Amino acid sequence: MPPKPKDAKKPSPPVNRPAISDSSLVYVPEDAVEGFEERIETGIDWTLLEAGARHHREIGKREDLPTVTFSKALETKINNSILYGFLDKHSGLTLEQNWEFLLPVTLWDNEKFATEEGKVCFHNANCVTDDLVKLIKRTVKAGNRKVLRHDFKMLHTLRVNDSQMTDLDEGLLGFKELISLNLCGNYLNTIDTSLIPPSLRSLELQANRIKQVEDFAEGLPADLVYLGLARNFFTSETILGLSRLPYKLTVLDLSDNDIYHLEPVLEAVSLLPYLTALSLAGNPCAYSSGYARTTLMKLVRLQWLDYREVLPTDRPMEPIDTHPDDLRSTYFNFVVYRVMAAPQPPKAEKGAATTFHVELEIPLLDVVRRRFLMFRRNESLIDMLPPPEDDEWGSAAGPPPPPPPVIDSKAVMGEESEVGSNIFDHMEYKNTREIHNFTTFESNRVQWSKLMNFQEPLVRIFCPDLSAVRDTFRSAITCRLIYSVTYAPTKPGRNDRKSSHVLRMPGEMRVVIATMKCSLKAVDWSQPYQHFHWDDSLGTENAIHWGEGDLSVLQYSQTPVKAPKGKTDGAEAGSRQTTPDNLTCHFGIGIETLKVA
Known part of the structure; x- marks a missing residue:
C-alpha cells in the first residue's frame, strides 16, 4: 500500500447540516414590502453601546450634514480643553496665573468631584495628545505662548475625535x-x-x-x-x-x-x-x-x-x-448550568404534573417572523384565535382566572412582600390558542429540587442568517424561569366520578418565577460561551456578565461542605460549595465555533 503524501488534507468529519438555500440567508425578493427590515428590529432592547453606535450611524447616513473641516474641528477640540487658556493671547490671565491657579483647580475638581460620566467627558476633551501637562509646563517655563504653538505643530500624536x-x-x-x-x-x-x-x-x-x-x-x-x-x-x-x-x-x-x-x-x-x-x-x-x-x-x-x-x-x-x-451558518446555543434555591411548590393535585423550565425570547433569530413581515404590514405576529361557538373552552374548569398582579423578582422568596410567599397562588392558564411571535424557545422540563440541572445545550438553534446572529449579540435577550402545572385527561373510575380532578379540563397553568435580562457582548472565537449570573438579591432583572470566568466548573452540594485543612471557606474554581439560600441561576450563551485543537 503506497504511503500517504505528507501534504494530504484531512477530510472533514461528517456533520449533519440542514439544507441552506439563498432564500434562507439574507436574500430579499423584489416584491418584499418596503421597510420590513426596520420593522423586524422594532422593540429590540439594544445594549447601551449598540444604541449609541446606531444613533451615530443614523446621523452619518444623512446627506445634509454641515461641513466641518479638520482645522475647524481641531480648533473646537482645543477650545474645549485645558490648552485654551495657554494659547489664547487675549486671555486676562498670564501663563503663570493659568498654571498656578486655574489649571490646578480644574484638575482637582475633575479628580475629586466629577461623576464617572464627567471624568469620561473631561478625558475626551483633553485627549488631544499625550501628556498635555508636560507640554504646557515647557511653555510656562519659557514664558511665551509661541513656544506652545510651535511645539503643538511638532506633535507625534494627535487626536481629533468626536468632533x-x-x-x-x-x-x-x-x-x-x-x-x-x-x-x-x-x-x-x-x-x-x-x-x-x-x-x-x-x-x-x-x-x-x-x-x-x-x-x-x-x-x-x-x-x-x-x-x-x-x-x-x-x-x-x-x-x-x-x-x-x-x-x-x-x-x-x-x-x-x-x-x-x-x-x-x-x-x-x-x-x-x-x-x-x-x-x-x-x-x-x-x-x-x-x-x-x-x-x-x-x-x-x-x-x-x-x-x-x-x-x-x-x-x-x-x-x-x-x-x-x-x-x-452557525448554531446558537443556550445552556443553563444550574438553578438553585427555587421556591418549593405546594403539593400538586391528583393527576397533575408539576415542572420547572426556562423560556428564552430571541426575536431577531426568528425566520418565520422575518418572512411574515417581508410580505405583510402587520406590526406584530401576536394573534388570538376567536373562542369556539360552543363555548367548550373553559366550561369544565371554569373561566380562566384574572391576570395575576405584577410580581417583583425580589418577592420570590417572600421575606418582604405579601405576594412573594404566595407566588404559586397567582398562576394563570396558558391559552393554547395564542401564538407567541414564534420567538420563544423552551427548555426541557425538570422536577423541583433545591439544585436543578438541565440538559446541555438547553436550546440549540440553527442560524443561516449571520446578520441576525450578529445583531442578537448586540441586544439584551430575556430568560424566564417558569413553574407549570399540567393537567392530563383521565378516565373517571367507578368510585371517583365526582372527584374534582376528573372534572378539570386538560391544560396547563403557569407562573413566572424569575425574569432575567442578559446584555450580550460580541462573540469571542476562543470562548464558545458567555457566562451570566443572576440571583434575586441583586434587586434587578439584569444578569451579571461573568467576564471570562467559567461558571460551568463550579460545583455545589445540598449538604454542608467542610473546608479542607489549610484552606479558607472561599469559593475556588472547581471546589464544592454549599447551595445558596437565594434563588440563583447560572447560564451560558454562545455560538458553535467548530474550533479545531
Whole structure:
C-alpha cells in the first residue's frame, strides 16, 4: 500500500447540516414590502453601546450634514480643553496665573468631584495628545505662548475625535512629524490621502461613514503599520481594495462593519506580507462556524485575531477542508448550568404534573417572523384565535382566572412582600390558542429540587442568517424561569366520578418565577460561551456578565461542605460549595465555533 503524501488534507468529519438555500440567508425578493427590515428590529432592547453606535450611524447616513473641516474641528477640540487658556493671547490671565491657579483647580475638581460620566467627558476633551501637562509646563517655563504653538505643530500624536468632522483640509499637513493620528467618531466619508502627513505610521478612522477601501488604499503613507476602520459602512462588495493597502501594514482593524462573506477578505489580506494582527469581530462573517479555523489556516503569519493571541493549539495540525456551509451558518446555543434555591411548590393535585423550565425570547433569530413581515404590514405576529361557538373552552374548569398582579423578582422568596410567599397562588392558564411571535424557545422540563440541572445545550438553534446572529449579540435577550402545572385527561373510575380532578379540563397553568435580562457582548472565537449570573438579591432583572470566568466548573452540594485543612471557606474554581439560600441561576450563551485543537 503506497504511503500517504505528507501534504494530504484531512477530510472533514461528517456533520449533519440542514439544507441552506439563498432564500434562507439574507436574500430579499423584489416584491418584499418596503421597510420590513426596520420593522423586524422594532422593540429590540439594544445594549447601551449598540444604541449609541446606531444613533451615530443614523446621523452619518444623512446627506445634509454641515461641513466641518479638520482645522475647524481641531480648533473646537482645543477650545474645549485645558490648552485654551495657554494659547489664547487675549486671555486676562498670564501663563503663570493659568498654571498656578486655574489649571490646578480644574484638575482637582475633575479628580475629586466629577461623576464617572464627567471624568469620561473631561478625558475626551483633553485627549488631544499625550501628556498635555508636560507640554504646557515647557511653555510656562519659557514664558511665551509661541513656544506652545510651535511645539503643538511638532506633535507625534494627535487626536481629533468626536468632533463632527466631515472633511480633511491642508491644516493637517502642518503636522510634519506626526506619527499617530486619531480621527475616530467623526463623519468622514472620503479620505484625501494627499492631505495626510507622509510620516504617519498609525491611522485610526473608527466610527466614521467610509464605504470604499480602494478610494484611498494606494495613497496611504508607505510606512503605515496600523489602520483602524472599525464601525464604518464596509460590506463584502466594498473591501476589494484591501490588497492595495501599504506594504508594511501590520495591524488591520475591520471590526463591526457589515462584511458577510469571509473568503474575499482573506484572499485580499493574505497579500499583505507583514500583517500579523487582524480584527473582524462584529462582522456577520465572524459568527460563522468555520470562521476561526478558516482564518487561521489561510493566514499562517497571523499572531492576533480579534484582539486574542493565536496560540499554537489554535491552529489545526493538518490542513482540513472547510465545508462551504460552515462559512455561512452557525448554531446558537443556550445552556443553563444550574438553578438553585427555587421556591418549593405546594403539593400538586391528583393527576397533575408539576415542572420547572426556562423560556428564552430571541426575536431577531426568528425566520418565520422575518418572512411574515417581508410580505405583510402587520406590526406584530401576536394573534388570538376567536373562542369556539360552543363555548367548550373553559366550561369544565371554569373561566380562566384574572391576570395575576405584577410580581417583583425580589418577592420570590417572600421575606418582604405579601405576594412573594404566595407566588404559586397567582398562576394563570396558558391559552393554547395564542401564538407567541414564534420567538420563544423552551427548555426541557425538570422536577423541583433545591439544585436543578438541565440538559446541555438547553436550546440549540440553527442560524443561516449571520446578520441576525450578529445583531442578537448586540441586544439584551430575556430568560424566564417558569413553574407549570399540567393537567392530563383521565378516565373517571367507578368510585371517583365526582372527584374534582376528573372534572378539570386538560391544560396547563403557569407562573413566572424569575425574569432575567442578559446584555450580550460580541462573540469571542476562543470562548464558545458567555457566562451570566443572576440571583434575586441583586434587586434587578439584569444578569451579571461573568467576564471570562467559567461558571460551568463550579460545583455545589445540598449538604454542608467542610473546608479542607489549610484552606479558607472561599469559593475556588472547581471546589464544592454549599447551595445558596437565594434563588440563583447560572447560564451560558454562545455560538458553535467548530474550533479545531
